[in-house]
Amino acid sequence: MAIIVLKFGGTSVGSIELVKNAARKIAAFYRQGHKVITIVSAMGHSTDQLVALARKITRSPHQRELDMLLTAGERISMALLSIALHDLGVPAMSFTGSQVGIITDERHSDARILEIKGDRIRQALRQGKVPIIAGFQGVSQGREITTLGRGGSDTTAVACAVAFKARQCRIYTDVDGVYTEDPRVFHNARLVRKITYDEMLELATRGAQVLHPRACAIAARCNMPVQVLSSFSGRPGTTITKGEKMEKPLVRAITHDTRLVMAILESVPRNPRVLSQIITELAHSGVHLRFFFHGISEADRFDLSFILPLEDQAQGFAVLKKIAGRLAAKRLRMKKGIGAVTLVGPGIGSSLEILTKLLDILSQARVHIEAVTTSSISVTCFVERRKLFPAIRRLLAGYNLKRKAAPDGQRLNRKRRQS
Amino acid sequence: MAIIVLKFGGTSVGSIELVKNAARKIAAFYRQGHKVITIVSAMGHSTDQLVALARKITRSPHQRELDMLLTAGERISMALLSIALHDLGVPAMSFTGSQVGIITDERHSDARILEIKGDRIRQALRQGKVPIIAGFQGVSQGREITTLGRGGSDTTAVACAVAFKARQCRIYTDVDGVYTEDPRVFHNARLVRKITYDEMLELATRGAQVLHPRACAIAARCNMPVQVLSSFSGRPGTTITKGEKMEKPLVRAITHDTRLVMAILESVPRNPRVLSQIITELAHSGVHLRFFFHGISEADRFDLSFILPLEDQAQGFAVLKKIAGRLAAKRLRMKKGIGAVTLVGPGIGSSLEILTKLLDILSQARVHIEAVTTSSISVTCFVERRKLFPAIRRLLAGYNLKRKAAPDGQRLNRKRRQS
Numbered sequence: 001m002a003i004i005v006l007k008f009g010g011t012s013v014g015s016i017e018l019v020k021n022a023a024r025k026i027a028a029f030y031r032q033g034h035k036v037i038t039i040v041s042a043m044g045h046s047t048d049q050l051v052a053l054a055r056k057i058t059r060s061p062h063q064r065e066l067d068m069l070l071t072a073g074e075r076i077s078m079a080l081l082s083i084a085l086h087d088l089g090v091p092a093m094s095f096t097g098s099q100v101g102i103i104t105d106e107r108h109s110d111a112r113i114l115e116i117k118g119d120r121i122r123q124a125l126r127q128g129k130v131p132i133i134a135g136f137q138g139v140s141q142g143r144e145i146t147t148l149g150r151g152g153s154d155t156t157a158v159a160c161a162v163a164f165k166a167r168q169c170r171i172y173t174d175v176d177g178v179y180t181e182d183p184r185v186f187h188n189a190r191l192v193r194k195i196t197y198d199e200m201l202e203l204a205t206r207g208a209q210v211l212h213p214r215a216c217a218i219a220a221r222c223n224m225p226v227q228v229l230s231s232f233s234g235r236p237g238t239t240i241t242k243g244e245k246m247e248k249p250l251v252r253a254i255t256h257d258t259r260l261v262m263a264i265l266e267s268v269p270r271n272p273r274v275l276s277q278i279i280t281e282l283a284h285s286g287v288h289l290r291f292f293f294h295g296i297s298e299a300d301r302f303d304l305s306f307i308l309p310l311e312d313q314a315q316g317f318a319v320l321k322k323i324a325g326r327l328a329a330k331r332l333r334m335k336k337g338i339g340a341v342t343l344v345g346p347g348i349g350s351s352l353e354i355l356t357k358l359l360d361i362l363s364q365a366r367v368h369i370e371a372v373t374t375s376s377i378s379v380t381c382f383v384e385r386r387k388l389f390p391a392i393r394r395l396l397a398g399y400n401l402k403r404k405a406a407p408d409g410q411r412l413n414r415k416r417r418q419s
Numbered sequence: 420m421a422i423i424v425l426k427f428g429g430t431s432v433g434s435i436e437l438v439k440n441a442a443r444k445i446a447a448f449y450r451q452g453h454k455v456i457t458i459v460s461a462m463g464h465s466t467d468q469l470v471a472l473a474r475k476i477t478r479s480p481h482q483r484e485l486d487m488l489l490t491a492g493e494r495i496s497m498a499l500l501s502i503a504l505h506d507l508g509v510p511a512m513s514f515t516g517s518q519v520g521i522i523t524d525e526r527h528s529d530a531r532i533l534e535i536k537g538d539r540i541r542q543a544l545r546q547g548k549v550p551i552i553a554g555f556q557g558v559s560q561g562r563e564i565t566t567l568g569r570g571g572s573d574t575t576a577v578a579c580a581v582a583f584k585a586r587q588c589r590i591y592t593d594v595d596g597v598y599t600e601d602p603r604v605f606h607n608a609r610l611v612r613k614i615t616y617d618e619m620l621e622l623a624t625r626g627a628q629v630l631h632p633r634a635c636a637i638a639a640r641c642n643m644p645v646q647v648l649s650s651f652s653g654r655p656g657t658t659i660t661k662g663e664k665m666e667k668p669l670v671r672a673i674t675h676d677t678r679l680v681m682a683i684l685e686s687v688p689r690n691p692r693v694l695s696q697i698i699t700e701l702a703h704s705g706v707h708l709r710f711f712f713h714g715i716s717e718a719d720r721f722d723l724s725f726i727l728p729l730e731d732q733a734q735g736f737a738v739l740k741k742i743a744g745r746l747a748a749k750r751l752r753m754k755k756g757i758g759a760v761t762l763v764g765p766g767i768g769s770s771l772e773i774l775t776k777l778l779d780i781l782s783q784a785r786v787h788i789e790a791v792t793t794s795s796i797s798v799t800c801f802v803e804r805r806k807l808f809p810a811i812r813r814l815l816a817g818y819n820l821k822r823k824a825a826p827d828g829q830r831l832n833r834k835r836r837q838s
């Protein structure tokens with residue numbers, strides 16, 4: 001029988017009842033004769049609670065020790081899940097990232113997986129056991145415990161699915177899958193049944209939180225089919241695969257980001273090296289530049305606009321302030337209240353028809369567009385945040401992304417970003 | 420500089436404030452130039468809370484997985500303690516039992532230490548680091564995570580002190596040390612400043628919970644000086660060493676046990692093999708027989724009395740009931756409400772003077788003695804529980820074990836038994 005990898009996020013094991021619910025799902029696959037490998041996150045908000053404990057001691061906890069602390073979270077959930085499985089007569093066996101041999105680099109709190117040895121997992125499978133693996137954690141080549149950072153458990157799941165040659169990776173979460181927009185905000189958004197890796201990656205990077213971009217990127221690279229589905233509803237969810245190549249341009253889904261700011265450096269000398277210097281300096285200081293663009297202000301000087309995440313605002317302003325002084329820029333302005341809306345779908349970035357319609361709808365909604373960026377499968381518009389949601393409502397209707405049936409009480413919560 | 424091992428029990432790291440308090444103590448030794456190794460228990464009652472979570476799933480959690488679960492407790496406390504030490508500028512480094520190489524047998528939830536490899540600890544010490552070691556846990560030769568059962572962290576501490584050739588092992592707890600009796604019950608009990616391994620072992624086995632008998636036994640075997648002291652008061656505590664050989668009989672301290680029952684198997688055939696069969700059967704069924712004795716009832720039959728811990732009452736009764744049927748015993752009686760009082764001190768088991776005085780005091784208190792057992796350093800009397808405390812008060816006075824000074828508000832709590 002084929003190997004199947006299941007992943008349960010924090011909200012799917014947030015209580016003892018939910019742990020039992022997850023165990024029943026695993027048991028069902030096991031009884032069907034599958035070889036099942038399960039990846040589990042820490043229960044509910046327990047990772048946040050552990051971070052809060054450390055922060056009660058110091059504002060900047062030692063990174064190695066913080067990783068040691070946080071890995072206790074999955075240790076608890078995986079052991080409880082195994083206990084629940086044994087109670088159902090399933091021979092479960094839990095393994096830490098270190099026991100699995102999830103080898104990472106040395107970057108504490110944000111490690112990257114280098115290799116999955118997995119000898120103990122293969123041995124357990126040969127013995128008919130059902131391995132339960134701690135998500136989010138690994139061990140460095142120097143034998144130090146590491147954590148994988150945001151999206152870590154999704155990443156563990158997809159990486160394990162690849163390493164153990166699984167037929168499929170099923171990500172259980174608290175939403176029914178990928179929607180045409182966030183269903184918590186846009187109640188008539190529709191579930192997307194199939195999506196490609198590239199589209200999912202684009203959605204994930206632009207704000208959708210159903211599957212983490214890192215996990216999605218591994219799935220894409222290794223062509224691992226991923227199914228995102230609810231651990232509560234029993235619906236089939238969204239399947240993420242390579243997709244067909246030859247598709248006519250189509251808007252598959254929309255995502256948005258409300259937490260952006262724009263910094264404008266006015267009247268900077270025209271010099272080809274200036275821009276790369278600025279971008280390098282921002283990156284080194286830890287600012288995640290989302291987009292930049294420039295306009296000409298005078299013959300030999302130009303304006304530079306940078307769009308940054310809200311959380312990098314202070315750091316970004318400090319770095320740009322220094323640069324402004326050095327370059328004798330006329331002025332540095334911050335513009336708050338920026339949002340972004342992204343359309344995702346095959347071929348849409350190069351479809352004049354789709355782009356025209358987009359600009360048309362936005363102008364009808366009287367939305368001022370700060371900037372537009374496109375890729376082969378996406379178009380992103382940066383706009384005033386207060387105009388964002390009305391605009392998205394028009395776009396959902398305009399591209400036929402609304403649900404046809406009436407709401408039926410299904411769980412519509414957008415997934416909390418989990419470890 | 421010599422190596423010193425410190426151990427902080429659960430009540431000594433029961434909150435973030437207490438974790439910081441423990442860190443300050445470690446930092447002080449470090450700044451004095453000591454090479455400090457610290458063993459830490461799980462915070463407060465967190466081990467009990469984890470057990471309760473598992474019990475919400477099933478009454479008998481799978482042992483391997485329960486060990487995996489419980490070891491999360493020390494992982495949290497050791498990481499927090501290390502974070503607090505870094506905050507004080509001390510280069511702490513936490514290690515799990517597995518990372519230390521605390522190799523145990525395969526007995527989950529009650530493993531025995533076979534060997535401490537300790538390479539990473541020696542390396543850390545060479546690098547000037549301050550290792551923080553998870554108590555209570557180890558790893559089996561089959562690479563499974565194990566826990567050491569009751570008294571596990573004390574055992575880890577003393578075993579590490581031996582393995583790393585420490586000069587001393589300091590056990591920080593929530594009492595000032597060993598008292599002449601439990602100071603929570605007997606307010607005028609006196610702190611014992613020095614005691615021998617044998618006496619401590621006798622006290623610990625008979626009910627005193629300051630240092631676990633397993634830890635005490637290792638200390639005795641390897642002649643490791645142990646100091647038990649409060650992490651709150653700053654008092655010097657009790658030092659446990661080999662002691663002088665030639666001492667005149669002296670009652671050093673008293674301990675008691677209130678949770679006993681007696682089972683009486685009446686009129687059993689006189690047969691030398693009967694008794695060993697019964698004891699073997701009880702032991703195999705998990706009953707911890709404390710004491711047994713017999714009286715003659717008829718020429719060829721005799722009565723057998725067994726003293727058991729209260730928690731083994733049901734199991735003990737079931738086993739003895741079966742035996743009673745097989746041996747055609749006349750009757751099986753259970754006598755509840757049994758207690759034990761033990762006097763401990765050098766040479767007292769063979770001192771006629773001390774024994775006479777004991778029986779004299781108990782008879783003055785109108786205490787009926789069910790049985791007496793002696794060793795070279797102890798005398799234990801099994802008596803009715805309701806007479807136990809009045810009897811102990813007379814014994815404390817009779818053997819001059821009361822505190823001279825008035826109470827001064829010191830912490831007198833008897834230590835909770837910790838993992």
